[in-house]
Amino acid sequence: MDSFMEYYFDEVFCNIRRDGLNQRLKRRELVEYFNTVITGCARGQNKSDNATCKSFVNSALRFHGKCKTDNGDVCLMGKYHDMLYIAMKLAFDWSLQDNGVVAALLDELYACEGTFERIFLGAIFGTSAPYFLAGWKSDFHDKEENVSALVFFLDHATNANLEYTEGSKIYRFIDVPLESCGKASPVRVVIQMGAAEILMILLRFGARITADHVSTNPIESILDRLKEYNRKYPYELVTCLKLSLRAVPRMNFTVDKNSMKHLELPDDYNYQRRVALQKYGEIVEDHLLPTSRCGLRPVELKHLCRCLIRQMLWENFELPFGIKKLPIPLSLKRYIDLMDD
Template sequence: MSGSDEDHTDGEDNVFLNLVARVIRKPLYRFPGQWGHETYEPRIYRSLGTILRNATSEEFDAFIMDFIHFARTAQARLDMQFYMEFINVCTNTILHWVFARRCSADIVRKLMERTSVFLQDQTNNLAIAWRCFTPIYSPSPVGGVTPLMFVAQNRQYDVLKVLLQYGMLEKERRPTYIIISVLFNPPRLEALDERCHATVTRELRDCMALCFRVLSHVSMSDIEMQIGYGRKPLIEDWRDHIPPSRYKDPCELTHLCRMVVRTSLLARGRLPDGIKSLPLPTLLQGYLNLES
């Protein structure tokens, strides 16, 4: 983080420091241990929701920088149990608004720009793209999912593309399950009301094609197992939308080269920004960045 970033978040105007003060209604260094997070979670949700509901990408950038600064410095000021509970509630609220409510690729890109550096350590509080979240105050069965899984389940193509550009699918231990989420998870009723079935089907096919720009192999047995369990794919011709080179034929050499380069950049924490520094034509840089 640059010095200017640190300066931006210093001082009493930090959103989260101010929120702590309002939540506990006491000085930061004294916290009544008998309180539980259920006491202040609604206040956090309302306060952060007011900010995130209509925030521009620039405003969100300042917001997430406040969160990063708070997470890195407030631990020394607060009771450890309260600090962890507060961070968890804030993280859940942020992910809920970013992925379940706003669904904006620009907002997600800002989130990844600021937090992808922390993804190498999944235990880091700021590796929030790894964290599971729940759609708060919503009786939804998708509670407790990672952002990537949630986006795949809801086939948010533009947001999915951002997450994949930052290497989130390469980091998955069972990447075929992302394909399964795209292929089997039915759309929410309100989403189906807003978009016709043909649109949902097109989004499904586009999201699957996007994932195949990352993967070299898909486990057909895992997909067929879901059908054996009684689940029904959202499209009948699903096999036609999985390239043979992803499950039976040799994979394309160009794609294997893309995987090697992306894996190397990902290991260095330079994906996708490092692509621009490679001595390659613009067309090949776009290919590496999953544009085609």
Template sequence: MEVVIDAYFDKLFEGMERDYLVSRHKRRQLVKYFSDVINSTSKAENLETSDVCERIVMSALRYHNITMSENSSVCLLGKFHNILYVAAKLCYDWNLSNNKIVIRLLNDIYYCEKTFERIFIGAIFGIRVTHFLSGWKSDFEDRDENIRALIYFLDHSIEGKLKYITGLSSIKYRFIDVPMESYGQILPVRVAIQHGASDILLIMLRYGASMEFDKSMPSPLENLLTRLNEFDIDQENKQIIPNNLLRCLRFLLRTIPIVYVMTPEHIANECGIVHVPIYEMYPNLIERKFVPLERSGRVPPELCHLCRCCIRKRLFDNWALPHGIRALHIPESLQNYLDLLQD
């Protein structure tokens, strides 16, 4: 079977136009064809569908690597690269559990693109907006499927303990924190916050998305606080603050003991104080109860919240977020609290 599938790939792609797989429709046609092959081959040869899917994905990776090796290890893009997204859709559709194969697929995508933004953008923005932002249409059906696919690859990246070096930096980023190149090299969690995508933000935070941002620029939380601070509270205006922004704030506050914000540059230069508690910069947000006193710096954080932050840090260090929480011998209510599902 392996030889037949490899030979098919060689023959099929030899006569295919270079830009054939640029179209989402063409990629989905190929996915459907291979899905039919998986079903028919597994029945004809009495094999598990997962075994046939593995073989097809491996052939796709083989084809990609051969074309690169023939071009001095430089990807030829076009059909030679887009076959990886056909393989990614097959992995998700058939719930391929072979972690080594999925890791190899993610590594090949990163080697060529230096980002995983095509896996993230559909989950953050949905399938329509992504075409206008990056010219790429997601291979997944809708935003919900994009989110499920992101979770699928997040789980495999955690199992494989994947880390990647980006740009000139020596810092290694986990899969969930690899910067999005087309969006100014900012982290996916920042894009989710800026877009107000509270549902995907919660997923990212549960999986341990980093909140350790560049100290020389305002964090996404600070940007969000600035936006909230600009809303007029005059009752006559009756301006309603978007609920998605308030949800983003609530989720972020579950991950940090105290909210600190950057001081203005001229103050920082004079006194050397770079960060101050939020109540000193945005007291009205405390008064409006957007930020509870326990996160403001005026009163100490709750002991249970400090414990949550500490335990989550240990689980993160051991690649155990979020699923390792369910292995802890504690009541379900505490598990949900640790998993950021409740305040």
């Protein structure tokens, strides 16, 4: 496989126009071609398909790295960068099990782009929407395959303990901001979309629900949208709210204490309770926002334990699969894995 790829890059790839792989159709044609090559090389060399796919991905990474080095350590983009996405698609198609190789592929993608939106956006919006958002079309065939690919790369990124630095911030793979969505985190975009299925996947893998430079806590954005429906709440939004509340110890509202200075409130005043009742009183009355999660009553000990256990698992890159290793009943494993409340 290595000899074939060297010949391909030296004799064939050089004849492809620089923008020759910009179209999804051209990339898919090349993916099909390499699928055939991988099958043939695996049989001819008496190797497994997985080992042959690993050789292909390594060859693509070496080629991309060499081109980048020759250009002053700057990616040439065009067909040279698109080869990484062909490697990404083949790694998924063949369910490549080598964690180090897949991690190296993700690292190379981030080094060039600073985002993983081409893995996330197709799963969130489907195959067509990314073209209008970012000017490219997903390399995966449909939304179902995009979701499967997202889980595949989430699994590898977690097992490889991948983290990425942007300025003073360190992100896990699952939390790297999406450039085409105003640098919002994937979980924030999913919540704004009301995509409960994708939200469940992200939360199980430990996506952080926090305020960022984009706006306040994403859960507040759900509550603000629910207020607009005059108590006729959409099912998807309600589901997103319930799932989000399972993943955080309690709701922390944004409080402008300066606007309340004239009230001369005591130092230990419960501002969270005030916001919950004044701003989201109807949602509390309708039992969509539990009183134990918004400062009206103490948080349940069981829920606090769940959040603490998940935090420890997250710190050790063990979400969600480390839950299965815990010596506890199945019902508690489901509870910690956010399946039940």
